[in-house]
Amino acid sequence: MQKTWVGEEKIKTEDLRIKIRKRGERMSGAIELVQNEYLIKEFIKTVKKRNEQFLKNKTSPIIGWCNTYVPEEIILAFGITPYRIMGAPTSISLSKAYLCGNISGNVQSLLECALRGDYKFLDGMIIGASTDATKKLFDAWLRYAGTPFNHLFDIPKFIYEGVYKHYRESINSLVEEIEAHFGNKITESSLKEAILVCNKTRVLLTALSNLRKDNNPPISSLEMLEICKLAMVSDKRFFNNELESLLTKIKITDIKNSAYRILLTGSFQDQPWLLESIEENNALVVCEDLCTGLRYYTGLVDEDVEPIEAITKRYIEKKPPSATLVSIDQRADFIFKLINEFKIDGVVYHILKFDDPYLFEFPDMKEFLESKFIPMLRIETEYTTSTMGQVKTRLQAFIETLKFTKYRKIEVDKNG
């Protein structure tokens, strides 16, 4: 195996898993489950507390970002803390004055939060130009949000040979503007150090998520979502240390879980209610192909090549694509791989109202999944909880039907 930092870290994380699996004789599964839950709760509490202190006694600048194509490594290399901003599922009133109503709810919510002062602690903001809505969000943000530094990070829309140049230029533009505004310079060593830190976060999150490939997932989707969100807003070095420690303590249980295994894919989703709605129906979300899931932490930056080139390659090639990259073939292949790896019984395709990339992608994805006989449910929601009741009923009916497909699958497997 290649002796790179990344390779070593992979081995290291693999070791962690082996340690976890070999951990002495097992106690009864129920106790382990309770212990896991406690450990995760403690971890979340510790990281949140540290974040609160960090925001209170700020010693370095913080730059907000949205969209997983914005390279956190670059921000970190400047000694600035990257902080993913996420909206809040409250009603939209202020942002209506600056954005039209037919724009996806999370974009409206981001501006709403900014206008009511939730992001006052930010020294800057980087918006990824991934969709028409986010480009327009930037126009409004620049004029009304009041952040001292603002940058629109251009993201290519299609994977082809020239796309690397486009992305590299976007990085150059970002570096130039941060340098000009904050007055400090990026160095190769600071960039390499930032790559190591971000890679470590990705490795640890992947290891944590992969624990759910087993039949008895020791961590729930709600916990995974919470931890992934924390990774995006925390001091990464502290977060990594804490998560590494958590991973050594989590125990695999023997309790068989017969719940249906669901893959959630689609639009941006950071609210727990959707996951809760799925899981209250004898189903477990064991894999999230979301911007707050696999699309954030899958794929490492190669540390053996020139840093900017390596970062470009990670974001264009290694990171699971989102629909904004007009990448139905890559996305379909990736989802199919996940379905096999995580032993998925059904796919929930979630679309935020007015989120064009997923609205346009859906017919092709539907055709693809149907061709593979994989049960799928499309649900469309507002960013707020206003559609919760309706969605719950649909989810209930879908999970009910999985009984039959799963039974058929078992029969087919049994009879060859």
Add this chain to the structure above:
Amino acid sequence: MDKSIRRLEFENLWGLLKQKREKQSSSFYTLKATKMRSSLLGKLFRRAYQKDSVVAWRSSFVPSEILFALDIIPFAPEGVIAMFANSHLTDEILRVAEDHGCSRDTCSFLRGIEGSVINDYMPMPDFLIATSLYCHGSAQVFKSLSKKYNKDFFYIDVPFHYERPYAVDYVAKQLEDMMKKIAEKSNRKFDIDKLKQAIIYSNQASDYFAKVNKLRMHKPSPMLGGEAIDYAVMLAHTFGIPEMVDICKTLYEELKERVDKGIGAVEEEKHRILWRQLRPYYTNTLFDYIERTHKAVIVFEEANCVYWKEMDPEQPFKSLAKKLLSNYGFGQVQRWLDFTNSFVIDYSIDGVIEFAHWGCRYLSASTQIVKDKILQSKNIPILVIDGDCIDRRDYSDGQVKTRIDAFIEILNRKKGYKK
């Protein structure tokens, strides 16, 4: 897939057109140039359905000059959907697309394309080309259809940061590579001289059209907005051929004559309106009501702006790249604000009307900023009509007219007109 299918596709469409075409008001067509324009678009449309044609589907802003230089028929499905809407064919097409999984919240131009393809109304393409200009959806839909037809898809990636030093060369290289690949795949000669000639035609046509736009600054305005707005389709799709030069020249001469003689588009022009975005294509009565009933002449439509500079035929790809990058609606909104500001001043605008297309996130989202940063300080009222350019199912003629009445009332009060 055999290209003889195009005959079937044309017959399908023609059958429907004959059945459903309702006589639309042709009273807006007051100019010879407009008839020439319809004739040219009709000719290109019919050629796209011929078996021996090489047809490239193109989204808005893909340079038609390149395709004409290769003797390839540019086919603009979005424009054709507008034509279908004009003939009231879209109800069924949209329903079919929705049954297929397309959401009603997406752009109806694109939904219409999907439905038309399912129903076999569109001529089978040889290539599909999209750009990153404006909306994101067209590239997704074209890419998806390229799989269905098993044809090559080309994508012109135009950086949003158009001012970056690499941008011109980056786009120019893509255009050159695309032309070479298309030439090779379609057995056409990559003839740079033909491209240079297409650029010369394009320059001549845009020069005349820019002069037309200048004539429209005159009081009274020599042209109805209802007639002018459909030139936007042609501006996006037919640059690079001599017929386009003839049309623009004729249009210029006709308007010049009207201006010289002091003939206005309507008698007693009362208000001068700037129109933003496109129009509802299923009704012609809206413009009639604004312009002829209320004498509020739409003196300019933003979609008809000649925003690019004269191109250098000796550097065809760089010139076309610069044209793409200079699109005022692309990039941060400040450039658009500057253009709107100059339109308001140059055309002596009294009021602005915007038809906010439901499925468009890109154009509608800037309205509030335009209002806040440009119009309020100049005390110019704006009317935003929320609607859909293609889907007529939710359109209420009476409601829209009531809103227009109220808007005209504001303009009248401002000018001190009595009812």
